[in-house]
Amino acid sequence: MPFYKATCCTAQDFYLNVSADSRFTDHRPDRPWPEVQEPADPPAEEEPRFPPNFELKPPVTPDSVIAVCGESSVRVEVKRDLLGIGKSVQAAEVTLGGCGATREDQEVLVFESELHSCGSQLLISEDSFVYSFTLFYTPSPLGDSPIIRTLDFSVTIQCHYQRKHDVSSGLLKPTWTPFSGTKVSEENLHFSLRLMTDDGKFPRPSAQFLLGDKMKFEASVKQFHHIPLRVTVDSCVATVVPNVDTVPRYAFLGNNGCLFDSQLTGSSSHFLPRSQDDTLQFEMEAFRFQQDNSGLIYITCSLRATAATAAVDATNKACSFSNGGGEDDCWLDNLKWRS
Template identity: 45%
Template sequence: MVVSVKRDLYGNGRLVKASDLSLGPRQCMPSSQSTATSVIFQQGLQDCGNTLQMTSDWLIYSTNLTYSPTPSRNSPIIRTNSAVILIRCYYLRHGNVSSNAIKPTWIPFSSTISVEERLSFSLKLMNDDWSAPQTSTVFTLGDIFHIEASVDTTNHVPMKIFVDSCVATLSPDATSSPRYEIITQNGCLLDGKQEDSSSAFRSPRPTPDRLQFTVDAFRFVGSDNSMIYITCNLRAVAENQVPDPMNKACSFSKSTNLWTAMEGTSGICSCCDSMTCATAGQSRRFGSLYPGHSRIGKREADPVKHWLLLQEHKVTTLGPLLVISTEQSQARTVTPLSSLVQLWVVVAFVSLSLVILTIFGIVGKRPFKLHCRKAGLK
């Protein structure tokens, strides 16, 4: 990846210092190829903490260019704003790399290979009508994140995707602090219980290999602007998987004050408040297997391990998403409008004053003329 940054970053004639620019979460510094007018970064696609997202058509490497201005020597002030610029590199996926010349003669072997191929998971932002990926990653308070989780099953048996958990942080490290749990307990959209939230799973699913949900934009306390990363644990299971406490998508309904399931009965969501979904799911799934283990082979003595073999997990991170406070957004748009309104008020006041003066002038002259005529004066 080669990134060339003009030192006149804001186009105002003030050149930024190369040392104030960095690339990616690991803050890679510019290369020695930088010039007096441009700052050059030359890094590997997987360096600097860059993230990889895979869709059915593209490999997308994402990173961000960060500008953090520092004061001049012996000066306590700065005159420019900091900035974070999202950078994405798109590479076409050119289909299956397997050779078409190889024709397996044993059909069961072919089926086994298909099942064991690794799945490709994706987590992306969608536009308001879910018709295409969202291009902007800048939001204001009051906006809504439209998030879609998907799994590519092109070279795989049909699968269904679930979102087990999602957590928001200020860095790509999902274990960092502060952190905010959005989804927990194998598909309980916990954020929807907040008084000022309308977050929910979108029903019905578009397809079994896609799952969509909305989250109201937020920022962390103590920061006017929040650069948010959302890390989710995605899981794919067999397409015919029956919804249960460990395979569910539950939203909280404020009208009924109850959890509701996107699929299956609402009873599978009753564990969301008690935080016992894993225990409830395992007991329901494996309760009939424990007495004598009649359906578990020698190598499958542990039913939990046996269940894990039938699915795949992937931890995927979405971001960074820049959330700007509503006050700052209004300050940029309302201030010019307020000035215009004030100008029109002044113009209207002056115009009204002239009309009033004209009317009084006309009315004032007529009584004077009448008085003169009655008195016989000219």
């Protein structure tokens, strides 16, 4: 059997053989091994993406409180969904100046109060009385938790009552149909001007007078449950038709309560002492216009109410000229005060 000598390849030979084969495999072991790279910094976080044209919804004021001002009281109705968010408030969470609801159901809380109750405040301006109330909402914790999901707030409620109003005597005849001229102010203060009997105790059933007779008038304001009121007569005008801007006209009372007739004509016209603050009487002599033969006179007066505790001053007064002037002067010239 022939003997063959075996030889072994060296590492170099093997490497070369592999290298030769690499021509076909495109493997290039003679290239240097790549250096080890340090880990790259983590990528920056992307900015959060918001919906386009996103806007916070503004709060919507719910139409959930209604107030009705009466002659002597106020009524406030509060929807149970006071906040307009579909959640009912508890009756104990809502008060009117500290007063609880007088009636309630599943939909509405009702508060009723006299004008001077439930923490009301009175503001007196030149033209009106303003009674202000405050409706309070104070949320209570939810269930047994210590949290709330609404804020407490208050709502101001105001009732306005005019202090001034024009009332007309109706038709007067100095040979003159019964009248009682009463008008209701826009905000329910009731004023009246009427003729009275000679003793001043009763309404006069007739408006017919003889020239030279005394005409006695009574101005009044209904008290109801307001604070004590004092009525004053700011001005009076006599005309032959029910229109104060026509001629002839005779302005016999003006300047916020001055009865000029006695000064202008030498008559004895004057205010009478008050028996109570909410009424005021004055008397003057019957007259007619010189060039008018109808024998009809309309008298229109502007009445005003103020708090009975208000001081008597230049705008709150009832003053008469004494005997045409010259006696009992108390303010300005020839004025006689009747507070």
